[in-house]
Amino acid sequence: MSGAAPEPMYVQTRSGRMHVVTSGADIDGPCLVLLHQTPRSWDEFRDVAGLIDGYRIVIPDLPGYGASEAPAENTIEATATAVLDLLDTLRVPCAHLVGHHFGGLVAYQMAAEAPDRVLSLVLSSTPFIDAEERERRRGAAPFNAIPARADGDHLAALWRRRAEYLTQSAPDVQARYIRDVLSHSDPDRGTAAVSAYRSEDRLGRYPGPVLCMASARDKRAFPRHGQIMAAFPQAREHVLGDGDISSPETCPAEFARAILDFHAQVVLR
Template sequence: MVTETMMPVNGIQVCLETFGEPTDAPLLLLAGDASPMDWWDDEFCRRLAAGGRFVIRYDHRDTGRSTSYPAGATAYSGADLLDDAVGVLDALRVPAAHLVGFSLGGALAQRIAVHHPERVLSLTLMATSAGGAGSETAPVTVGGPVTVVAGTVTAGIRTVEAAPITDETDWSNRKAAVARMIAEVRDHGGPFTPDEPQLRRLAERIFDRSADLAATRLNHRLAGYGPPVRDLLGAIETRTVVLHGTLDRFFPAEHPEELARCIPNARLVWLDGVGHEFPPRAVWDQVLHEILH
């Protein structure tokens, strides 16, 4: 049974959960774009805790049970998502933590390491890119039409414009939303992606914990990812490992290779047969080893 705690962070309510002993070294899990903490598998978290870590996972704002906003009415930016991660550590009175980030979470982890280096014990960057997550033009799925967000960067700030095109997914309908989440995971994954029954249980849990999935998916993309930090990655001194699936089509091989070059002494470790997905069970031993050692 998942035990959740609501805590005030930066003027909002953030839903979080911890595993393990508070006296162990803290480890903060940062989920991907529009992804609640559920994507970090419960057993994966327990195994991290068994490895001597005090594991913290949380719902980004606008995901899960954290504070949500109406679709298109984002009252926050990518910089706020970064501040929320640091705020979670503050709320738990954690001075510094090992950071493990997937996709957008990896982008946030990079920014924390650049702007708050004293809060970072180590970096594990999964399925992400140097200084950011997502391309200049990325599809955003909402309840009803898809919105394509065209991004531009001016003075380090990402601005967006939205233009609707047709999509029939109704994110307020549990059956339709669950089916779409399952299809997306399988499309982005590989031979080790969980089977349909397991994905269905997870997608149903995510739907039931979410206030408004359509708003979640649109608002995170509208928020952007904050000012670019690619040129600042060379200042990172903490131990860094870059984990990347060999079948990741969202961020092809040049992305992790560049990321590993930008961060001094970073190690690039390939996950064979893995797509753009949270680590599937087949590679847990490899991933856990890289995180814990």
């Protein structure tokens, strides 16, 4: 990770105690914040971070995930505020943001709430939640939770379901996902927060550089990737041809390269 060993730690913020993994604190370069999807943890970006040099890297367990305390309010807004509070505690005035799925919406909200603190925005498989999308998601079946069964078959069912969304056999990726699912009493709480968000209310608030990263084999996100592009007239797009629901883990080299190329081409560092 940035040529230095990752440093896990707990940080007490105004939004509660958060677990965060950092590297490169002594690097004289910009800060890069990586925000995971639900119900994952910082571990989702472990491989990507190891391929990126020259940054101070900050990867939090978002509130209610991994080893971070659950927030009183289960909303995208509260999560974004918590990450800004974390950056305040770490004395990071501004940063490049990268968010995947749920983490992308958190980054979207951070950019709308505090645009002066966001150097650039990379939104990977990030949904645009407008009235039509909120209605489509209303009453949708749980995506991550499967009721426990005495014979343990729910674990096999969860394994098979996740495999449907991956481009290739990836036992290690599936195992890491299932570990995080099993650590939650409600692994779909993040889905509820996403479904209640109002992306349209934040249009036009962030004028800075944006990269919309789409994963061609992400069955949940790719069919609607044009909507997030339309939200940012200044945005560039990069399509990960082999990308899927877990692109930071299944194609980390291409994911990291897309970030670095974007920064090299359009971001003033």
